[in-house]
Amino acid sequence: MNATVRAMLAAFNTNTAASTGMIGWVTVDYLKYGRKFSVVGACSGAIAGLVGITPAAGYVGVWLAAVIGFITAVVCALVQNVNEWLHIDEGMDVFKLHGIGGMMGSFLTGIFASSSSKSLQPPHLITLLIKSSQHARRRDLSTRWH
Amino acid sequence: MLDGVTSAPGGIDGNGIQVGKQFAEITAISAYSFLMSCALLYILKYIPGMHLRVTEEAEMMGLDIDQFFDEQIGDWGMFEEMDRRKMAMEISSPSTPHVLERQVSSDESEKKVTTI
Numbered sequence: 001m002n003a004t005v006r007a008m009l010a011a012f013n014t015n016t017a018a019s020t021g022m023i024g025w026v027t028v029d030y031l032k033y034g035r036k037f038s039v040v041g042a043c044s045g046a047i048a049g050l051v052g053i054t055p056a057a058g059y060v061g062v063w064l065a066a067v068i069g070f071i072t073a074v075v076c077a078l079v080q081n082v083n084e085w086l087h088i089d090e091g092m093d094v095f096k097l098h099g100i101g102g103m104m105g106s107f108l109t110g111i112f113a114s115s116s117s118k119s120l121q122p123p124h125l126i127t128l129l130i131k132s133s134q135h136a137r138r139r140d141l142s143t144r145w146h
Numbered sequence: 147m148l149d150g151v152t153s154a155p156g157g158i159d160g161n162g163i164q165v166g167k168q169f170a171e172i173t174a175i176s177a178y179s180f181l182m183s184c185a186l187l188y189i190l191k192y193i194p195g196m197h198l199r200v201t202e203e204a205e206m207m208g209l210d211i212d213q214f215f216d217e218q219i220g221d222w223g224m225f226e227e228m229d230r231r232k233m234a235m236e237i238s239s240p241s242t243p244h245v246l247e248r249q250v251s252s253d254e255s256e257k258k259v260t261t262i
Contacts, residue, residue: 103176107165107172110156110157110164110168111157111165112156113155113159113164114159
């Protein structure tokens with residue numbers, strides 16, 4: 001990914017998804033454990049949001065990035081006991097956050113990926129250079145042949 | 147298309163087939179990483195001198211003490227501060243607490259002797 005508006009959008013998306021992921025996980029904890037938060041839950045929510053937006057960072061707008069981070073964090077918070085379901089001994093919740101969060105992010109990328117901001121920016125400078133050089137070469141060749 | 151090259155419509159743009167493609171991607175990546183991890187871990191398991199798990203005692207004791215000479219993770223600042231204060235107190239007032247303790251203990255023993 002080169003330095004375009006798309007890269008800037010990816011940075012914004014990542015930030016937004018981390019924050020809404022934190023909100024999502026904390027909301028689930030708030031409803032599940034009787035109006036109480038957990039700092040570990042908030043940090044896990046930020047990680048889940050970051051993991052969820054990673055596949056989609058360059059393909060969605062900022063508001064859909066917020067939605068993706070929120071949904072991924074909520075799903076990861078709702079499968080809290082997945083290590084017991086799978087009978088695996090894993091203390092760091094790697095599969096829960098990165099495995100399930102990554103699957104969720106990939107799935108939501110397929111749903112939310114949008115090319116709606118197609119005309120936000122003219123083609124990138126390198127693309128223009130390549131096109132103009134091709135054009136120049138073609139013209140050069142045509143003058144040589146004729 | 148923000149970089150002028152990529153155009154990636156998804157389900158929200160009416161390109162529903164992309165969701166199916168993403169499912170195929172998820173399945174393929176999961177299967178690949180699971181199989182490769184299994185293969186590498188089985189190779190690791192059967193190399194002599196290497197294990198996938200530690201013993202039960204080492205797990206109870208903590209891997210830091212089992213495999214390193216000190217413990218790195220944990221909040222030991224409070225205990226270090228207490229040790230430091232104890233040492234500073236012993237240096238500043240040498241052996242007075244011990245004398246007091248001995249007097250008390252000797253008094254008690256004398257009392258016990260007298261009562262007996």
